[in-house]
């Protein structure tokens with residue numbers, strides 16, 4: 222019988238599953254993907270995912286409740302996530318000035334920003350060009 226693997230090793234397995242899938246996965250999908258490695262508890266997957274988020278290897282896409290591999294792991298960089306409503310793909314892009322132009326308004330209300338992520342929804346290039354005209 223295979224010995225159950227612990228903490229960081231579980232995180233590596235979940236990260237590998239996300240990389241292999243190449244698309245956003247929910248915690249449940251990640252659990253399905255690592256089940257063959259002997260991980261059966263959703264709690265284990267959630268722990269692995271929060272470890273991966275802490276170490277900036279994985280990002281949670283709030284609006285679709287799924288996880289992606291971080292392309293820009295720098296914590297200070299604002300990020301734009303372009304989410305395709307058709308195929309569910311998520312493209313991670315460095316944010317280019319939109320938030321800094323909002324900075325004055327944000328400062329004015331005395332708000333302290335800790336994380337800046339903009340999620341935009343629509344259709345990716347591939348899905349958009351498949352649409353009959």
Ligand SMILES: [Zn+2]
Nearest residue numbers: 305308345348
């Ligand atoms: Zn698409």
